[in-house]
Amino acid sequence: MKATFWFDPMCPWAWITSRWVVEVEKVRDVSVNWQVMSLGVLNEGNDVSDGYAELIKRTWRPVRVLHAAQQLQGDGILGPLYTAMGNRFHLEKQKDVDVVIAAALAEVGLDASLAKAADSTEYDDAVRASHAAAVALSGKGVGTPVIAIDDLDGNPVGFFGPIMTPIPRGEDAGKLWDGFVLVAQVPGVVEIKRTRFSGPLVD
Numbered sequence: 605m606k607a608t609f610w611f612d613p614m615c616p617w618a619w620i621t622s623r624w625v626v627e628v629e630k631v632r633d634v635s636v637n638w639q640v641m642s643l644g645v646l647n648e649g650n651d652v653s654d655g656y657a658e659l660i661k662r663t664w665r666p667v668r669v670l671h672a673a674q675q676l677q678g679d680g681i682l683g684p685l686y687t688a689m690g691n692r693f694h695l696e697k698q699k700d701v702d703v704v705i706a707a708a709l710a711e712v713g714l715d716a717s718l719a720k721a722a723d724s725t726e727y728d729d730a731v732r733a734s735h736a737a738a739v740a741l742s743g744k745g746v747g748t749p750v751i752a753i754d755d756l757d758g759n760p761v762g763f764f765g766p767i768m769t770p771i772p773r774g775e776d777a778g779k780l781w782d783g784f785v786l787v788a789q790v791p792g793v794v795e796i797k798r799t800r801f802s803g804p805l806v807d
Contacts, residue, residue, distance in 0.1 A: 605634050605785070608760075610641040610738035610750040613670065613689045614663045616804040617767050618749040622686070623806075624768065625751070627777035634781070638682040640674075641748040642667050645735045664731075665701050665722035671730045672721035673714055684712045694806040738762060743794075755789045763788055766796075770805040 609625055611618040618641075628634055643663040652660065666689055673681045688708035692698040705719045721727055738750040741762025752762035763784075772780050787793050 605632070605753060606637065607634055608637045608639055608752040608762075610639045610734070610748060610752075611686060612641050612643045612646075612663060612748045613666045613686055614659075614693055615643060615748050616694055616806050617747075617769075619690050619694045619806055620769055620771050620804055621749045621751075621766060622690070623771045624777050624780065626687075627771070627773055628781040631775055631778035632781055636683070637679060638686060639679070639737070640667055640670050640682065640731065640734045641738050641750065642731050642735050643748065645732055646747060662701055664728075666705055667731055668721045668724060668727045669705050669709070669718055671727040671734070672718050673709075673712075675727075675730070676714075676718070681712065681714070685709075685714070688712055751784075751788075753785060753788055755791070761788055767800070769800075769802060771807075 607625070609622060611622055613619075625634075625636055629636060644660050644667070647656075647660050670682060670685055670689075673685050685708055688711040689704055692704040692707060698704050701722070702719070705722055706716060709716055709718055738748075738752075739746065741752045741760055742750045742764055743762075746764035748764075750762050750764055752760045755761045766780075766784060768780075771777075787796065
């Protein structure tokens with residue numbers, strides 16, 4: 605089975621879901637195509653606090669670098685570069701975006717000059733197009749992550765989430781994937797939701 609996973613690298617909930625999907629790849633025959641969403645695009649025009657608005661501005665920087673790397677090396681670089689960034693943002697709690705970008709580029713063997721993309725609007729159209737592709741499959745009003753798989757007729761369907769904590773491991777991850785696929789492939793299912801009982805447990 606092929607799946608497409610859209611993420612923003614600074615979103616802790618997307619990180620948790622992504623690490624679940626990484627676990628799924630170990631126990632199920634699933635191939636994941638990683639793609640980028642943007643909390644910046646997602647929150648354009650929204651009434652948010654000054655503090656959150658400042659955070660959203662920062663999220664544009666690693667997303668641009670991811671797109672620059674994608675244009676240079678193709679989709680295959682996105683998964684490793686996301687992991688390199690995410691480990692630093694979410695596990696190491698690194699707040700300095702420049703430090704994260706530089707270290708992540710070095711880890712995956714990319715030229716340090718790609719970090720310049722963080723402050724360039726050159727990639728913003730590509731960011732918006734990738735984000736729009738996720739929304740086209742999942743509908744407006746969703747967040748990150750979005751996962752798309754094919755329905756029983758071979759047509760792609762996208763869903764926001766699933767949002768979870770902590771990260772399922774091993775066969776537990778596989779069983780949750782089986783359930784997700786079953787629900788996603790049933791025509792007409794649009795939402796399953798309950799209140800979050802805790803904050804994101806990212807490790």
